[in-house]
Amino acid sequence: MQRAIQGAPPGFDNLTVHEQIEHVQALWERIAAREDDVPVPERHKAELDRRLAEVEAAPDAGRSWEQVEADLRTRLSTRR
Structure with missing residues (x-):
């Protein structure tokens, strides 16, 4: 049996x-459309x-999305 969640709409x-x-x-989507009204905590801004700053200090340290995606697809194809 489903438990009613307090505050859920009728x-x-x-x-x-x-x-x-x-x-x-x-x-x-309705909330996100008003992005200027959505508060961003200071700890998120700091992060x-x-x-x-980390990316700007070492711009070549990471991998491109294309490299990550290719690696993931390879891993997934070997599991099938």
């Missing part, structure tokens, strides 16, 4: 899991600054 618990996920995604 009828939410009667939706299928797929419908609930779609509902939550739609809500998030972004730290990571940016």
Whole structure:
């Protein structure tokens, strides 16, 4: 039996899991559309600054997305 979540909108618990996920995604899209209204904690800003400084200090230290993706696809293909 499904447990009702406190604060869920009326009828939410009667939706299928797929419908609930779609509902939550739609809500998030509405929130994200107003990005200037979404507060960003100072610790997140500090972490972004730290990571940016790290990349700028050693721009060739990482790998491109294409390299990472190719490695992942190789790994996944050997598991099948």
